[in-house]
Amino acid sequence: MREERRLLHRENGFALIMVLWVVIILMVIAMSFSLLAKTESRAALFFRDSLAESFLAQAGLERAILEIYYRQENLNKTIVPESGEAFRVDGTVIEGDIGDDRYAVRIFNEAGRINLNTMNDENKIILDNLLVNLGVPKETADTIVDSVLDWMDNDILHRLNGAEDDYYQSLPNPYKAKNGPFDTVEELLLVKGVTPEILFGTKEQKGLIRFVTVYGDASKINVNFAPKEVIMALPGVSEDRAAKIVDERKQKEFKSLDDVRTIMGGQYSKASSYLDTTESIGYAIESTGYRKDVRDGHGIRAVVFVQRGGAYEYVYYKTPAETTR
Secondary structure: OOOHHHHHHHHHHHHHHHHHHHHHHHHHHHHHHHHHHHHHHHHHHHHHHHHHHHHHHHHHHHHHHHHHHHHHHHOOOOOOOOOOOOOOEEEOOOOOOOEOEEEEEEEHHHHHOEEEHHHHOOOOOOHHHHHHHHOOOOOHHHHHHHHHHHHEEEEEEEEOOOOOHHHHHHOOOOOOOOOOOOOOOOHHOOOOOOOOOHHHOOOOOOOOHHHHEEEOOOOOOEEEOOHHHHHHOOOOOOOOHHHHHHHHHHOOOOHHHHHHHHHHOOOOOOOOHHHOOOOOOEEEEEEEOOOOOOOOOOOEEEEEEOOOOOOOEEEEEOOOOOOOO
C-alpha cells in the first residue's frame, strides 16, 4: 500500500513537473509571438513612415523641376508674372506643405560649381584654392589637383604632383588610371590624395562634393550660382568681396560681368577669365521629405538636364541620400 502511494506521489510529481514545463514552454512561445508581433508592427510603421517621407521627397523633386521650367520661361521677362518671380537656383530653399507633412528642396545650377571634366592646367588653380580653403594642406591639394588631371588624360606621364598607372598599380588593390572623364563625383575617391573626409566632409569642415560637378560642359564659374567658397577660390578674390557678391545677387542676379566688375574692383582683373553668367542646362536637386514634427527625413539627390519645351533627363539619382541642412 505504501509502495503504491509512493508510486502515485512520484507519478503526480512527474505530471506536475511536466505541466509546469508545458506552461513555461507555452509562455515562452506566447512571449516570442508577442515580441515578433511588436517587431513586425514597428517594422511596418517604420516602412510606412519611410515610404511616406520618400513620397514627400519625390514631390519636392517634381516641384523643383516645375520651378526650373518656370524660371526658364520667365527669367528674362521685364514684367513680373502674377505668380511671382522666377525662383533662384543657387541653393535657396523651397518649402512646401502636404497636409501635416512637408518637404524642403534646394536647386543648384551646375554652372556654379567647378566642373572636373572641363578642368585643365590653366584653370586648375580654382580647385587648388578651394581645397586649401577647405582646410586641406597645400601639398595634398597640389597632389589631388594634378592627379585629377592625370586621371583624365590619355598619356602615362604624370604631372609634378600627379599619379598615373605606376602609382595605382602599386596599391594593395591595384587598378589603372581611367584616362577619361569622370562619370560621378564619387569617383574622386579613386584619385590619389582624395579621402572620404575630404570628399564628404566632417562635422567641422564641408566636403568637396558640395562644390564640384561632372555634369554639363561649363568651363567657367557662374557668379550668380556659385557658393561663397567657390567664389573665394577664384584668383585674387578675398572673402569680403565674395561675401559682397553673394549679398548683391540676392537682390538681383547679375546680367553681365560688368556688374561683377563694379563689386570686385581691382580684384576683377585676376578673376575675370574664370567668370561667366551663362546658365547651364544641368541642375542638381536636393529634396528632403519630413513627417509632422520630425526633424530627420528622407533625402533624394538628383542631377537633371532640363531644356525648354518640356524635355528633361535624369543623369544622376540617389535615394536615400544625405542632403544639405
